[in-house]
Amino acid sequence: MFDFVAKHKRLIQLVLALTMVPFAFFGLDYYTRATRGSGNDPASVDGTPITQREFGDELRRQQDQLRQALGQNADPSMLDTPELRTLVLNSLITHRLLTNEVAKEHLFLSKDEVVAFLLAAPEFQEGGKFSSERYANYLRVMGLSDEGNVAKLRLDIPAARLARTVAGTAMEPRTVSDRLAAIQGEKREVAEAFVPAAPFVAGIKPDAAAMKAYYDSNPAQYKLPERARAEYVVLSAEELARGGTVSEAELKAAFDARASQFGAAEQRRASHILVKTQQEADQLLAEVRKAPQRFAELAKQRSQDSSSAGNGGDLGMNAKGSLASQALEDEIFRMKPGEAAVVKSEFGYHVVRLDAIQPAKAGTLEEARKALTAELLKQKAAKKFAEAAEPFNNMVYEQSDSLKPAAERFKLKIETTGWIARGGQGAPGPLAHPKLLAALFSADAVKQKRNTDAIEVSPGVLVAARVAEYKPESLRPFDEVKAEVAGALARREAAALAKKEGEAKLAALAKGGDAGLAWGAAKAVSREDAKGFSQAALRKIMAADARKLPAYVGVERGEEGYVLYRISRVVPAEAPTPAQAAEMRSHYDQQAGAEQLDAYLLALRARAKVEIRPAALEKNAN
Numbered sequence: 143m144f145d146f147v148a149k150h151k152r153l154i155q156l157v158l159a160l161t162m163v164p165f166a167f168f169g170l171d172y173y174t175r176a177t178r179g180s181g182n183d184p185a186s187v188d189g190t191p192i193t194q195r196e197f198g199d200e201l202r203r204q205q206d207q208l209r210q211a212l213g214q215n216a217d218p219s220m221l222d223t224p225e226l227r228t229l230v231l232n233s234l235i236t237h238r239l240l241t242n243e244v245a246k247e248h249l250f251l252s253k254d255e256v257v258a259f260l261l262a263a264p265e266f267q268e269g270g271k272f273s274s275e276r277y278a279n280y281l282r283v284m285g286l287s288d289e290g291n292v293a294k295l296r297l298d299i300p301a302a303r304l305a306r307t308v309a310g311t312a313m314e315p316r317t318v319s320d321r322l323a324a325i326q327g328e329k330r331e332v333a334e335a336f337v338p339a340a341p342f343v344a345g346i347k348p349d350a351a352a353m354k355a356y357y358d359s360n361p362a363q364y365k366l367p368e369r370a371r372a373e374y375v376v377l378s379a380e381e382l383a384r385g386g387t388v389s390e391a392e393l394k395a396a397f398d399a400r401a402s403q404f405g406a407a408e409q410r411r412a413s414h415i416l417v418k419t420q421q422e423a424d425q426l427l428a429e430v431r432k433a434p435q436r437f438a439e440l441a442k443q444r445s446q447d448s449s450s451a452g453n454g455g456d457l458g459m460n461a462k463g464s465l466a467s468q469a470l471e472d473e474i475f476r477m478k479p480g481e482a483a484v485v486k487s488e489f490g491y492h493v494v495r496l497d498a499i500q501p502a503k504a505g506t507l508e509e510a511r512k513a514l515t516a517e518l519l520k521q522k523a524a525k526k527f528a529e530a531a532e533p534f535n536n537m538v539y540e541q542s543d544s545l546k547p548a549a550e551r552f553k554l555k556i557e558t559t560g561w562i563a564r565g566g567q568g569a570p571g572p573l574a575h576p577k578l579l580a581a582l583f584s585a586d587a588v589k590q591k592r593n594t595d596a597i598e599v600s601p602g603v604l605v606a607a608r609v610a611e612y613k614p615e616s617l618r619p620f621d622e623v624k625a626e627v628a629g630a631l632a633r634r635e636a637a638a639l640a641k642k643e644g645e646a647k648l649a650a651l652a653k654g655g656d657a658g659l660a661w662g663a664a665k666a667v668s669r670e671d672a673k674g675f676s677q678a679a680l681r682k683i684m685a686a687d688a689r690k691l692p693a694y695v696g697v698e699r700g701e702e703g704y705v706l707y708r709i710s711r712v713v714p715a716e717a718p719t720p721a722q723a724a725e726m727r728s729h730y731d732q733q734a735g736a737e738q739l740d741a742y743l744l745a746l747r748a749r750a751k752v753e754i755r756p757a758a759l760e761k762n763a764n
Contacts, residue, residue: 184231185754187238192231199285201230209576231754239746240301249300256295308742309735326726327715329668332675332683332707335659337644339703342636353627357620364618364626367563371611372582375545375554376572377534379602383523388515396514397507404505407462411498412474413455415440416447416490423484423491430482430493437482437495446490459500470494527602535596538606542592545608558610573607575599582607633701644704648696651706661708679707688712 183191205222244250251259260266266276281291348356357364397404415430415437417423426444430437438454445451457465465471467487477483477496485492530552537548549556562568564583566576573579581587581594587609596604620627647657665673672680682695686709693709718726 183755185235185752187235187752188242188750190238190242192234192238196234197231200234201227204230235752235754236743237301239743239750240304241297242750243746244297244300244304249304250296251299253292253296256292256299259295259299260292305739309732309739311735311738326669327718328684329666329713329715330683330688330709331664331666331711331713332709333661333664334675335647335661335706335708336699337640337647337704337706339633339636339640339701342639343632346632346635348628348631348635352631353624354620356631357623357627360630361617363630364623366613366616366618367565367567368583368615369561369563369568369613370582370588370609371561372559372573372607373545373556373610374559374573374605374607375538375549375552375556377527377530377552377554377596377604379520379523379527382526382530383519386519386522386526388518388522392518393511393514394507396518397510401505404510406500406503406505408502409459409461409500410474410496411459411500412457412477413437413441413495413497414447414450414457414470415445415455415493417444417493418446418490420484420486420491423493426493427482427484430495434480434482434495456497459498467492524602531596531604534604534606538593538596545593545606548606561613572599572603572605575605578605578607582609588612637698637701637703640703641698644696644706648694648706651694651708657706659706664710666713675707679705683707683709 183193184197185192204226208226260277261272266273266280268276277288281288284291286294415423415426417426422444426440429440438456441455442451445455447455450457460471460474462471462475465474467489469487470485470492473483473485473492473494474496477494479496479499482493482495485494534548534552537551538545541547545556548554557570557572559570559573560568562573562579562582564579566574566579569579573582575597578594578597578599581597584594586592587594587607591609593606593608596606599605647659650657651659665675667673667675667680667683669680669684675683676697676699679695679697682697686693686695688709691710691712694706695709696704696706699705
């Protein structure tokens with residue numbers, strides 16, 4: 143259903159981008175401090191409600207987009223989290239702030255202006271005219287009526303223009319832009335030395351009390367996820383095709399109906415010499431007719447077509463429709479073998495010679511048998527699948543306490559799985575689909591022990607499943623994970639010791655010592671090209687005081703150890719070309735615009751009375 147949205151982004155971005163204003167503007171913490179509201183609406187802005195339906199529709203749209211973006215790797219549990227619900231709700235709040243401002247300032251459009259906008263929108267044009275079908279598709283995707291869409295756009299279009307205007311008025315001063323560009327392009331030559339944590343691990347023996355304390359304070363590390371063992375059946379067009387047969391009469395009828403598609407079309411071999419002018423082509427044609435044996439030599443010397451000149455101008459065997467030039471192809475298929483002529487095309491002037499003709503060859507049923515059989519079986523299977531899909535779905539739904547009736551009717555094998563985690567770990571191929579996993583771990587499947595719906599996991603493949611055994615999330619016993627806890631504590635303590643040693647070496651280097659370190663080869667790094675260094679390391683490297691070189695900084699690398707960096711040289715940014723300078727200034731202006739829009743939205747937020755009902759963020763709220 144999102145094909146239309148994918149193909150017509152400009153209009154939809156213009157109108158709907160406001161429903162997902164970047165949350166860098168405020169952040170989750172800012173929103174969760176909002177005044178609590180009451181009633182059934184998730185939120186209201188200055189008394190204007192954001193309804194449960196608006197929130198639910200937008201949440202589903204964002205979940206579907208995430209599911210499409212993540213594909214088979216999507217973790218169903220990540221598609222419905224409190225964080226996502228908070229983001230969606232507050233995107234609607236931001237949009238409502240803007241549309242309320244439009245209404246307050248009487249900036250809304252008339253109905254006629256919206257209709258004119260829609261009639262002229264490129265996204266709804268086909269053959270230079272407004273397409274009612276495209277517009278109807280858009281309305282279906284968005285779940286809107288024509289009247290409702292026009293009413294919505296009366297506010298949404300000016301709201302988008304308002305946001306764009308606010309952002310578009312910001313400009314960075316030229317001196318600031320130039321300074322930012324210089325900082326961005328500056329390079330520093332940096333060498334790396336590593337103090338590993340691993341050598342310290344062997345000497346660390348955590349005591350029982352420390353291990354128990356670590357286990358108690360880090361339960362998430364030792365939890366077994368929610369798991370289920372499942373039964374499932376697969377109805378697929380491919381399997382239906384395996385048991386099918388095709389009669390000789392069906393094969394012959396299919397071959398007779400498509401005989402022209404089999405066999406080989408006529409092909410012609412030609413050579414050419416491509417030149418720029420008519421005069422040059424006429425001179426070459428005269429030479430070719432005088433000495434035909436020199437054609438290949440002349441092509442190598444004179445042809446402008448580098449791809450064929452080296453082969454003496456040979457274009458190879460080609461059927462109709464194979465050549466880039468229609469004019470050249472038309473002439474080749476008019477000529478007789480050995481004949482030469484001049485042809486003008488969009489590429490220049492061709493001296494062309496027809497070298498050979500390979501006549502068309504009619505195909506035979508035997509030659510087409512294998513391909514036709516596979517195709518007919520596929521067609522039959524698709525028909526069988528279409529006929530079986532609805533009754534299969536109905537049966538697993540109506541007889542939801544077992545998969546056996548559906549398996550027996552459709553001659554399917556009931557498969558079983560090992561333990562599958564809610565996130566999909568351990569799921570065999572057919573069960574790894576996000577929608578099927580979500581259904582398998584739903585309350586209906588887990589608590590009521592019902593079959594899932596038949597879900598299409600790929601074209602022509604329906605799968606229904608049921609929970610055979612279920613285990614909720616649980617904490618592994620301390621005695622079971624003692625070795626893991628001891629290892630985690632040892633690695634953490636080893637990292638602390640490596641950091642201590644690294645910082646001591648850093649202090650020695652600052653005093654002019656060499657600290658006995660083995661430095662790697664120097665790399666020229668910049669804010670735009672980290673050369674594989676972590677962002678934490680890059681920030682310290684670029685922030686280091688480089689007035690006196692060499693300069694040194696150190697960075698922790700988690701449980702791996704501690705890294706020291708030696709800055710030996712600073713290379714100023716190269717002066718940009720006028721085009722590069724203009725591009726950079728435009729980039730910084732856009733950043734300034736985003737910051738200005740941020741400030742404007744914060745000001746609207748501060749003036750507005752925003753009420754949020756926290757219960758709306760719970761999964762059972764809509």
